[in-house]
Amino acid sequence: MNQSPSLPLNTENEYIPLIIDLDGTLTPTDTLIESIIRLIKNNPLDGLKLPFWMLSGRAVFKSNIATRADFSVENLPYRQPLVDYLRSEKEKGRRIILATAAHRSIAESVAKHLGLFDSVLASDEKRNLKGKIKLEAIRETVGERFVYAGDSAADLPIWKAAEAAILVGASSQVSKAARRMTPIEREFPRINPGGIVWLRALRIHQWLKNLLLFVPLLTAFSFLDGSKLTTMIVAFFAFSLAASATYVVNDLWDLENDRSHPRKRNRPFANASITIPTGITVAAGAMMVALMLAAFISNGFFLMLLLYITLTSAYSWVLKEYVLIDVVMLSLLYTLRILAGAVAISIPTSSWLLAFSVFIFFSLALVKRCSELVSIGQIGGEAARGRDYRVTDLIVLWPLGIGAALCAVVVFGLFISAAETQARYVSAQLLWFVAIGLIYWLGRLWIKTARGEMHDDPLVFALKDSGSRMTILAMLLATLVAHSIHIG
Structure with a gap:
């Protein structure tokens, strides 16, 4: 298979206008899909309108979504190596243009946020800027000589017309096709998600x-x-x-x-x-x-x-x-x-177990929420994004969570004294060691939370933390001994 040689980096080529695609290229995500998710989240009834908007064409479809989705570009993930390259080219005086099938409101917001682009070509309510239509818009703006940065098979017609290509996260198949058409100025390889x-x-x-x-x-x-x-x-x-x-x-x-x-x-x-x-x-x-x-x-x-x-x-x-x-x-x-x-195994559930689980898991859920607020407070934040919690709420959440933990221990203590427990366990009094273990373990979780060391879900933390593992194993052992061995 013959491949075109890489584009020489001489002065003439450096100043050929550089056209950058948005979705999948400048950002690895798809702003249209994210806008649809945002739209449905803001107003689920709008989701029912999507098929009817599509009947009016993709340009109208995108315009209706963009005007209702309230899409934010500030926290979008951008391909930093590509952004750094664009900044270096910008410093050389190269003209850089954002050309995307995304709606103009999104494209202009991205351009304003990054501050890299001399102009923006994007879809509006009358045209969907993709494929041949995008190529025509590019030629109307910069003429016949340009370098295009893209990522997908949809970009092949534009690469064919370009002076050179910049491949960004392109598949091996797309990359091979592009190399047969035009020189490659730069390539930013695809990073496939691994098992981790x-x-x-x-x-x-x-x-x-x-x-x-x-x-x-x-x-x-x-x-x-x-x-x-x-x-x-x-x-x-x-x-x-x-x-x-x-x-x-x-x-x-x-x-x-x-x-x-x-x-x-x-x-x-x-x-x-x-x-x-x-x-x-x-x-x-x-x-x-x-x-x-x-x-x-x-x-x-x-x-x-x-x-x-x-x-x-x-x-x-x-x-x-x-x-x-x-x-x-x-x-x-x-x-x-x-x-x-x-x-699943057709075993009746004890009311004691259900009462105990509600209290202890309420406490553990509060551990998770408090740990998030502690982390936010450590970086100077005031509230959790998307949740109705403020760092100042910790003054209420601390005693509420610790109180729920102690309620779980009290329920367990009452369970030990219950007649059904005395009948099922050979040495039910040994279960008080489990109660002591619960006090220690739950107290340990809350101290770790207060110190800002609770970085996982509390149950996951318990299995990673050696002190928690030892305590839980000791409680299980005490339970087994209480059930099967007569003491005194």
């Missing part, structure tokens, strides 16, 4: 929360039952895959807020290391597998999974924006996992 990036996008570490499904199996001391254990493993993967699918949707729903967050801005969808269409496809596949696994276990468990998906979606889309309602919902979602585990 996908693990972060699907939040595999959050699967640890679904170990709560095994709680009924443990409290019933049926963990040696092979059939029930197998069922619980299948249930675990069903919940985990469904959870990953909802995490992806939640990240897409929350793109703008995540990009303003000190830690969440590095999430794969926030920084566009994974494209939105790819994420949606993977999420849909994971959800389908999850539902099939749940249906295989039982109709009851399938309904529990549907309830979980409904509640977690309501939390992600609406309820998490309301103060305290969000943490109450989180505590219920944790408790729901325990109930689902009981349904």
Whole structure:
């Protein structure tokens, strides 16, 4: 295969106008898709109008979305190596033009934000600036001699007409086709998301929360039952895959807020290391597998999974924006996992366990919220973006969270004294060591939070933190001994 030689970097070529595409090139994301998400988030009823707008043509479609979406470009992920290159070319006196199929309002906002472009060519309500129409607009603006920076097969006709090409994140197939057409001035290679990036996008570490499904199996001391254990493993993967699918949707729903967050801005969808269409496809596949696994276990468990998906979606889309309602919902979602585990293996759930779980998970949810506010306060912020919480709320949230933790311990203490506990455990008095362990462990979590050291979900932190692991293992051992060994 013959390839065109690289464009020589001489004075003549340096001053050939440079035309830059936006979506997929200057930014790795797609501003139209993000605008649609933003539009539906602002007004879900507008989402029903999308098919009718499309019937009027893509230009009108984009214009209607842009005028209603209130799209912000300040926190968009930009390809920094390309931006740096454009700045260096700008300093040499080169004319740089943004030419994009995105709506003019978005393109002009990007141009104003970056301060790099001499002019902007973009779509409006009358024309969709893509393919041949974009090429005509470029020729009308700069003439026949120009260098074009793009990323996709849609850019091939423009590269064919250009003096040279700048390849930005292009696939190997597109790159080969472009090299046959024109010299390459510069190439910014595609960085494909690796396994670690996908693990972060699907939040595999959050699967640890679904170990709560095994709680009924443990409290019933049926963990040696092979059939029930197998069922619980299948249930675990069903919940985990469904959870990953909802995490992806939640990240897409929350793109703008995540990009303003000190830690969440590095999430794969926030920084566009994974494209939105790819994420949606993977999420849909994971959800389908999850539902099939749940249906295989039982109709009851399938309904529990549907309830979980409904509640977690309501939390992600609406309820998490309301103060305290969000943490109450989180505590219920944790408790729901325990109930689902009981349904999967047909084991009745103790009212003591449910009361204990609601209090302890309410406390852990507040740990998560307080840790976020502490982080925001450390960088001089005043409020959480997209949530109705302020740093000043910590004065109320601290005692509320610690009080809920102590309520969980009190419920556990009452459980120890209950007649059913005395009947089921050989040495029920040993469970007081578990109560002491709970006091220490929950206190440790709150101290870590106050110090700004709680950087993970508290359940994930508990499995990473050696002190927490030792405490939890000691409590489990005390529970087993209390159940099976007579002391005094």
